[in-house]
Amino acid sequence: MIFLNKLEEIRIKAKNSSKRLMAVIKAEDEDVLKAVKNTCEDGIVDAVLIGNTEKIKSLLEEIEFDFKGEIIDEEDPIKASLTGVELAKEKKVQVLMKGLIQTKDFLKGVLSGDKALTGGRLLSHVAVFEVTSYPKLIIVTDAAMNINPDLGQKYQIMKNALQVTKILGIEMPKVALLSAVENVNPSIPSTIDAAVISKMAEREKLKALVDGPLALDNAISKEACEHKGITSVVGGDADILLVPELVSGNILYKSLVYFAKAKVAGVVVGAEVPLVLTSRADTDESKAYSISLAALLGK
Numbered sequence: 001m002i003f004l005n006k007l008e009e010i011r012i013k014a015k016n017s018s019k020r021l022m023a024v025i026k027a028e029d030e031d032v033l034k035a036v037k038n039t040c041e042d043g044i045v046d047a048v049l050i051g052n053t054e055k056i057k058s059l060l061e062e063i064e065f066d067f068k069g070e071i072i073d074e075e076d077p078i079k080a081s082l083t084g085v086e087l088a089k090e091k092k093v094q095v096l097m098k099g100l101i102q103t104k105d106f107l108k109g110v111l112s113g114d115k116a117l118t119g120g121r122l123l124s125h126v127a128v129f130e131v132t133s134y135p136k137l138i139i140v141t142d143a144a145m146n147i148n149p150d151l152g153q154k155y156q157i158m159k160n161a162l163q164v165t166k167i168l169g170i171e172m173p174k175v176a177l178l179s180a181v182e183n184v185n186p187s188i189p190s191t192i193d194a195a196v197i198s199k200m201a202e203r204e205k206l207k208a209l210v211d212g213p214l215a216l217d218n219a220i221s222k223e224a225c226e227h228k229g230i231t232s233v234v235g236g237d238a239d240i241l242l243v244p245e246l247v248s249g250n251i252l253y254k255s256l257v258y259f260a261k262a263k264v265a266g267v268v269v270g271a272e273v274p275l276v277l278t279s280r281a282d283t284d285e286s287k288a289y290s291i292s293l294a295a296l297l298g299k
Contacts, residue, residue: 003169005137007130007263007289010167014044014292020094022276022291022298023048023084025109026077026101028055030063031280035287036097037065042288044295048072048093050080051100077101081109088117088273094298097276097291110271122146123270124157125277126164128293129256130263134220139164139240140256143249144277145268151193154242155200160269161240162208167296168239175201176219176238177212178248182230184213190244197242208240209233216241216252257281265289267297274298 004010024036027049033056039045046069049056053073060067074080081101087093098106110117125144128137141161146153158175165173177194184191194212201210211234217224222236243249256262264286268275274294278287 004167007128007137007265010128010265010296011042011044011289011292013167014039014295015042017296019043019046020295020298021046021048021092022095022097022295023050023087023093024097024099025080025084025106026051026099027071028052028059029100030059031284031287032097032099032278033059033065034063034284035278035291037063037067038284038288039291039295040065040067040069044292045095048084048087050074050083077105078108081106082112085109085112085117088271093273095274095276095291095294096271097294098278103277106275106277110275117271117273119272121270122153122156122160123268123275124160125266125268126161127253127264127266128164128168128289131256131260132262133260136239137168138220138238140249140253141240141242143243143246143253144266145246147246149245151196154193155197156270158197158201158208158210158240158242159206161242162206163269163297164267164293165208165239167293170239171207173208173239174234174237175208175210175212175240175242176214176234177210177242178216178219179213179244180215182213182215182218182228188213193244211235212242214238263289265293267294269297 022045028051050072124142127140142157179190191213219238225235274297
């Protein structure tokens with residue numbers, strides 16, 4: 001398998017792979033439709049647009065998108081979400097994308113009743129960053145979904161992220177379990193979780209190298225490891241940064257975007273189909289990368 005080292009390589013791989021059908025929930029959003037246009041024209045996806053037909057058609061005309069796919073008229077956000085979920089349950093679409101709809105309403109459909117797409121699995125957000133100062137793509141998880149995950153949930157978040165490293169062609173991903181320090185400290189619960197998760201991964205013979213607790217510098221800098229005398233199979237070369245909880249993850253995510261000017265693709269995994277939840281702050285390029293990543297994950 002080819003090792004992907006740039007976000008553009010994800011997009012190229014998606015262009016050269018089987019095209020996926022993506023349902024866009026409440027598609028009457030210009031920025032979202034621009035991203036859909038870009039990826040449709042690249043042959044990465046075809047789309048089903050769900051929402052206010054009149055508004056969608058008006059926006060399609062404004063952005064000069066000669067859309068040939070299906071538009072399903074549904075103004076109610078919850079019903080629109082449920083319509084998309086039904087298409088996914090019936091395996092008529094392989095990706096779901098959030099449009100002009102609150103995240104809670106979008107997820108309400110995904111999680112609802114007998115039509116739920118999770119099968120009891122935990123949903124988590126996986127962000128793939130391209131940072132100029134780091135020699136390869138690096139994943140941050142979970143910075144958007146789970147507020148304060150317990151030990152078991154963190155383990156599932158890690159396993160969710162491994163689905164993405166497969167797409168990137170990483171045969172033995174290196175997972176850094178982040179905390180503030182490198183030693184187990186009973187006063188810092190995340191250090192205990194990290195140590196236990198490391199042992200769980202070892203016992204399960206997980207196809208990954210997992211180590212923690214590690215502070216961020218030790219996870220990404222071999223020099224920092226040498227300076228602190230840390231010997232780690234992951235230290236200085238992490239592929240996945242597993243954050244302790246949402247607040248620290250969100251700060252890390254936004255620091256990479258705004259301070260480091262990193263490029264990013266993000267997708268929610270754990271459901272029967274990948275979910276694309278972009279924000280208005282995301283660039284058109286980032287949205288296209290996110291759709292490309294989801295298309296590669298879609299079955």
